[in-house]
Every structure is written in C-alpha cells, then in structure tokens.
Amino acid sequence: MFIHVLYILIIVFYSLCVLGYFIDFIQNNQKVNRISFWLLSIVWMLQGMYVVIRTVEYNRLPLMTIFEGMFVYAWILVTFSLVISRLYRMDFLILLVNIVGFVILTISVFAPAREVSPQLAELFIFELLIIHVSLILLSYGTFTLSFACSLLYFIQHQLLKRKKWGQWIKRIGNLSKLERLSYVFTLIGFPFMLLGIILGVVWAWIKFSMIPWYDVKVVSSFLVLLSYGLYLFQWTMRKRRGYGLALFNIAAFLVLLINYFLSSNFSGFHLW
Template sequence: MAILNWIYVITIILYSGSLIGYFIDFIQHNRKVNRVAFWLLSIVWVLQTVFFVFRMIEYNRLPILTPFEGLFFYAWILVSLSLVINWYFRVDFLVFFTNSVGFLMMALSLFTPTGDVPQQLSDLLISELLVIHVTMVLLSYGAFTVAFAFSIMYVMQHQMLKRKLWGKRLLRLGSLSKLDRLAFVSTVVAFPLLLVGLILGLVWASIKLPQMPWVDAKVLGSLGVLLIYGYYLYQRVVKQIRGYSVALMNVAAFLIVLINYFLSGNFSEFHLWY
C-alpha cells in the first residue's frame, strides 16, 4: 500500500524530531522542548500502531517474521515501554536513552527488505507457536533495552557524584537506588520472557525442522544472552551485590544482546527469515 510508505516516512521524521527534542532537553534542561518531544513520540506510537495494523491486514498475519518487521516491532515495543514507564514513574532521560536504541532500529529497518516472507518459507514459518516465540523474544529484548537505559543512567549518575558535578542533570537522573532497582526489575521481567520464548522456539524447531539446530549461531548466541543475564541475576539476588559493578554488567550484557540480534543472524542456517 502506498499509504504505508507515507506513514513510515512521516513516522521516521517525527521520531527524529522527538529524539532531537529529548537531546536538547538533556543538554539544556528545557521542559517546554521535553513536552513537545513527548507529544511527538506519542504521535509516533500512534503511527507505528497504524502501520502495524495495516500491514497485518495486507499480509493476513502478525507482521513480525521478516527482518524489516522484526526491527519495526522492536522499535514499537521500545516506544510503548518508554511512554508507559515515563507516565507512571516519571524517570527523566529514560525516554531519551531508550528511544535512541528505538530510533536506531527504525533507521536500520530502512535497509532491510520490506516484502513478505518468501513463498518457499511461508508454509514452514507461519504457525501460532512461531509467532508466540518471536513475540516473546522481542518483548524480552525491549525489557532488556529498558534495563540497559536505567543502567546507563546509573553509571552516569555514579560518575557525576564521584566527580562532584552538581547540577540539574544530576537531580533529574534520579537516585542511584531507584535506578538500580528499576534496572533489576526490568531484567527480572525480560529474563523469563526470553527463556520461555527460546523454549517455544526449540519446540517449534523440533516439530518443523528435520533435526534440532543445537550448534546454530543464533541458538548459541541466545543461550549466551541467557547465561550472562542469569549471572547478573545471580550476583544481584544470591550474592546481594548492588551498585556500579552490576550496572556495568547490565550494560555489557545488552551489548551481547545487540551482537546476537544483528551478527549471529548472518551466520545462522536456522533463522533464515529473521
């Protein structure tokens, strides 16, 4: 549909305008610009939702299976989470850091094929189990991104306190204990989503594929993500370690998520569509 192309272009433009507004607010503490950026982002969410629904009608399926759709849905999740969390918790700068990743996903989707799943794969891929698997994995990535944003804010706050850089930005970042707690809660939500999503993916593979892809790059990468976040939770819950070190661990873990999302797919024979 030609209208989808226009919706997509307008969404990208408004998204970039919102991100610029949040950046100006981050640098200059401009509340008026912050409000404009918030409403622009709200419009972006509406347009993304409309695009998502129209594409679902056009292809008669949940549009999350192609690389383009995966990136778009990931960005939609980040916009949704950041707006909801900011509405309830009023965490300054969370929207800026989270949607910096979200806009990157939208920008990268410009360079991916926008068509439907290839015909030869459609029968293999379209099933309720696969849709639930992909949805849960992407939701977990969204929650991991929020945890990453909180951890980045914690690291910034810690460094500013250490260097005695007092000012409005320091106050707006929030307390260290609050940032640490919210990063932990986001990770606690994301971890079981990823675990269940991977289990469902393996169940689907055992049904649809001739043999289980245990040594596939995407499978190994996803298990690596589970292990590093599992170690983070072990340090946080069992050993009761809090603060700067686990915040850095959360940041490093998210970098593994990005590597798994973008790089391991290039070497995967299992995730040909994604």
C-alpha cells in the first residue's frame, strides 16, 4: 500500500514541478523557478525511495519490466536535470527534459505490471545483463538531453529568423552553446549505447549460444546507434554545424523513441 501512495506522490510532485517550470518559462518568475527546483529534488528523493523499496520487495534491481524500465529512465532524466541546473543556467532545457521525463513516467502507469517468471529473473540477475540494461538507459537519458538542446536550437533559430526579439531569446541560450551541449551529450551517450549493445550481444551468446540479429529490437537498436554515429561523424569529420545538423539530431531521437516504445512490442527476444 505504501509503495502505491509513494508512486502517487511522485506523480503529484513531478506535475507541480513541471507546471512551475512552465510558469517560469512564461513569466520569467525566479521564485517559482526555485520552488520548482526543490520540487524536482523531492521527486528525485521519492523516486530513489521507490527504487530501493521495490528492490528490497522483489529482491532484484527494478529493471525487468516495461514499467520499471520507464520509471528508471524518468529517474535518470530527473538526476541529469538536477546536475545541469547546478552547472548551467538553462531553465528551458530543464523544462523540456522534464516534460519528456513526466510523459515517460505517466505512460509507465499504463505499462504491463505483470511480474517476470522465476526463470527469467534468474537469467536477468546475471551481471552482464544488468550492466547492459543500465548502460542503455543511461544512453537514453543523455540522448534525451541532446535532443532537448537541438530542439531549443531549432526554436531559437526560428525566432531569430523571424526577428522576434525578446526575453525568450536570452533565456533559451545562444545557438553556439546549445549546439555544443547537444554534441557533448551525444558524445557521452554514444559509448554508453555502444557498450550496452556489445554487452547484450555477449550475454545472449553466453546464455543461448546465439545472437538474435534479426530481432526487431536488436535491429532498431543498431539503427539508433547508426543515427547518432552519423551525427558524430558529421560533427567531427565533416565539420558540419548549424540548423541542418540540429534537425538531424532531432530525427535521431525520433528513431530512439520508436526503438524504445514500439520495437519491444514486436520483439520475440526482448519480452519484458
């Protein structure tokens, strides 16, 4: 009963937090901004409590169901938001990231809550698989931050192109900074995903003596890796910058969302 009440509290506090950041976005209200930051901190602590309680209750890390994966994904985004809010003054980035986090957390309510079988639980405890899932979720978190920066770049570019001056332009951030942060977050997330996929392949070979190359989830994961690899190639080798590269990064994130939400439902191997 307590864990259900805790989950409701997380949803309530998170919704108030996102609402506060949105009010600050509209009115440039620093008092509301500070309140939103502390609400976000409370959400992070409640999420941590939820993860600990669920770990103790089921005697395993809460990464084995669709619901748990979404919950941890949202927790990673909240964690990154708190860190960024201390390192940079980028309130709009925080708003966008937490809109994504809140949507993920809300969708998790409707995710299948069935428990996994003891056989699958036994397999999942294997360390390689735990690290595999953790690295993939970390890559999703950093790619979400990269997407948010590119989306802000897109918005800022449109405002400047239409000569719509105002406080929003200053608060969104300058184009070069957004572009650089988008690249940095992608550069961090790419090795997370690469290592995660490699460990997943190794685990599958050890446990089943086969690798499901044609599984929908596996194929779409490689498409995500390829998309972000092309983004990094264009940045580092071809020295591409600007609006077109930001749009490419946004498109890469859409590929990631398809991988995350759709491929699991059609995968014969990734049965959460």
